[in-house]
Amino acid sequence: MDAKKVVLAYSGGLDTSVLIKWFVNKGFKVIAFLADLGQNSDFKMLEDKAKKCGADKVVVEDLKSQFVYNFVFPTLKSEAIYESNYFLSTALGRPLIAQKLVEVAKQNNADTVAHGCSGKGNDQVRFEVAIATLGPNLNIVAPLREWEFKSREEELSFAENNSIPVDVTKQSLYSIDKNLWGVSIECGELEDPSVAPADDAYQITLNPKDSPDKAELVDVAFEKGIPVSVNGVALDGVDLINKVSDLGCKHGIGRIDMIEDRLVGIKSREIYEAPAAKILYTAHSALESLVLSKDILDFRKIVSDKYAHLIYNGLWFTELKTALDNFINIIQEKVCGKVKLELYKGNCICVGRESKYSLYNRKLSTYDKEDIFDHKAAEGFIKIFGLPYRQQMTNDEIRMTNDGKNK
């Protein structure tokens, strides 16, 4: 009998390494798929590890550029942020990995794909909704929802008995997911929401207390809502994010400590590091405030929120997402120009902005003699603007007087 073939989203951690062997024991041929989203893993080492665990084949793909241009930048343009804090770094990687799992399955005639997500998180939903949309004929297996291990100890002893390499010294207290847009950290003592994260919880940013005592200025230029250069140097998307991320890490920018609402109904405490996202959102939003009209800015907030929920809830490959992108892309046409930011001890503040599409007219806003604003017209405007409120007050007074008389 031909062995069944599964493409497994492999991270190199304990769970997915054990999973390779678990599938082999069940008669599957395993293709381990390793996605490079800028997490700086040693992919050669992980490839060997997957083979040692019993993988028939290992596919490593550098997805950094696709991640940036197809997932991160559309999200930056939309200014999507989940529950006011989370820049969605983990959530954005999932649909791309799912897309690749489906492609690799098709190329290798595999009928099954699998992931190592637990049954109580968001990622299982993101993977499976995307896989079912893009590869409706594929079987999806989520072994962590059904496997026999009742504890980490049992899993570790399975690993030991099956010669799966486990570096106990490297076993972090935390569960960490990393890519070039940010780091998500949970578990361990972070599970007590009243306790401050220990120093070692944050992985890439400097504690703002230890960051330089001198502020640093940085210029970011945008074309149609996308950052294209830093300090006058044009950079491709991946390099640009890495450059901005390094600056943010150095100044302790982008640390987030939040309670979030998971899709499966659970509140969880997670901390994040998103230095590049924090800096680029600040710059993008500063530029938009200069070039977009008030009514568009007001309406885009609704779109941003919808976009954030859609990403968080794993609905990337949907018509709604395409429709929202169309709106966002139209309003981004004028988001071109330059923003100056000051980075200092965990803060990132816009201190200057300019654009050929600027709607700012100094002659209207100035208080000096250049002023062209028609002050007299304000009087009529206020009269009409205030009309409904005066009417309301008059009505209330008449009614109260009448009520008094009738007593």
Ligand code: ARG
């Ligand atoms: N809570 C985040 C999300 O749902 C991150 C999940 C993964 N976190 C982790 N530390 N492994 O997108």
